[in-house]
Amino acid sequence: MAAIDDLPEVPTKDASTVILVRDSASGPEVFLLRRVIGMAFAGGMTVFPGGGVDPQDADADVAWSGPPVSWWAERFGVDEGRAKALVCAAVRETFEECGVLLAGPTADTVVADTSGYADARRRLEARELSFSEFLARENLVLRADLLRPWSNWITPVGETRRxxxxxxxxxxxxxxxxxxxxxxxxxxxxxxxxxxxxxxxxGHTMLLPPTWSQLCSIAEFDTVAGVLAAEPEIPVILPKLYEEDGELRVRFPNQEPYYAAGAHPWGKR
Structure with a gap:
């Protein structure tokens, strides 16, 4: 087993991903998207809704319900500006990618039907409208209390987008x-x-280690209430690329079952 040396260290960009869960007769279900093949990052992979933090997320002037920004900053180990941007990006990206909006007319309500915001959703995805402008125009309160912090993963050094x-x-x-x-x-x-x-x-889908790992963690719970009540530790996980038998792999915590199942998404070198 040989480590990959001298790989270029591309700077990272902040991103937020939301694991949407709902109860079913078989236990909690999660919402998954298969990304379009050919996309610059994780094309063809099955993932949760999410994406990069937009510069406007940090400056968003929004009505806010839930734990203060300082609480999120402490949980994620970042300053308050980044914490606010991460939470705003989580809510915005979830709305853009699957139409679920964690916001409501008041601090203790949530929108029941988002179909009336279809045009705004399209404009948000096209970056023709900022998230704060959308919320203000619709008199909506961002429901940070509906989110729970779960984990923190960083793309390995050596990838062209991190x-x-x-x-x-x-x-x-x-x-x-x-x-x-x-x-x-x-x-x-x-x-x-x-x-x-x-x-x-x-072999019907492709899962990167962070997605696989979150699925494994959610599988430990019998109900959505149990998931939301959990308070997991959030260590920073930075996987490391390595080569084994001419094949590029990534080292990460508890990786054995992932490779035992034959997962090799990085291919041959």
Whole structure:
């Protein structure tokens, strides 16, 4: 087993990813998207909704309900400006990518139907409208209390695009429909973590280690309430690329089951 030496260290960009969960007869289900093949980052991979922090996320002047920015800064180990940007990006990206909006008319309500915001969603994705402008125009309060911090993964050194990604969990709001009406997804689905991992094991989908690891962690819970009540430690996980038998792999915590199932998404060198 040989480490990969002298790989270029591309700077990271902050990103937010939201694991949407809902209860089912088989336990919690998660919402997954298969990204369009050919995208610059994680093309063809099955992922949770999310994306890079936009510069406007840090400056967003929004009505806010839930733990203060200082609480999020402490949980994620960042300053308050980055914490605010990460939470705003989490809510914005979830709305853009699957139409689920963690916001409401008041501090203790949530939008029941987002279909009336379809044009705004399109404009947000095209960066023709800022998230703060959208919330202000619709008199909506950002519901930070509906999110929970979950984990922190950084793209390995050696990749040409690198993200410092904070993962959140959130229960899908009652009445709202998660969809695939985004230019970034080929298909979407609700699955239990066990179903998603089984599909990947059969070669039907591709899961990068962070997605696989979050599925494994959600699989430990019997209900959405249990997921939301958890208070996981959030260490910074920075996987490392290495080469084994001419094949490029990535080293990360508890990786053995991932490779035991035959996962080799990085290919041959």
């Amino acid at each position: 993200y410092d990604t904070r993962f959140f969990v959130a229960a899908a709001p009652a009445g709202q429909v998660a969809d695939g009406e985004t230019s970034e997804a080929e298909e979407v689905s609700w699955q239990t973590p066990a179903e998603a991992i089984a599909d990947w094991s059969k």
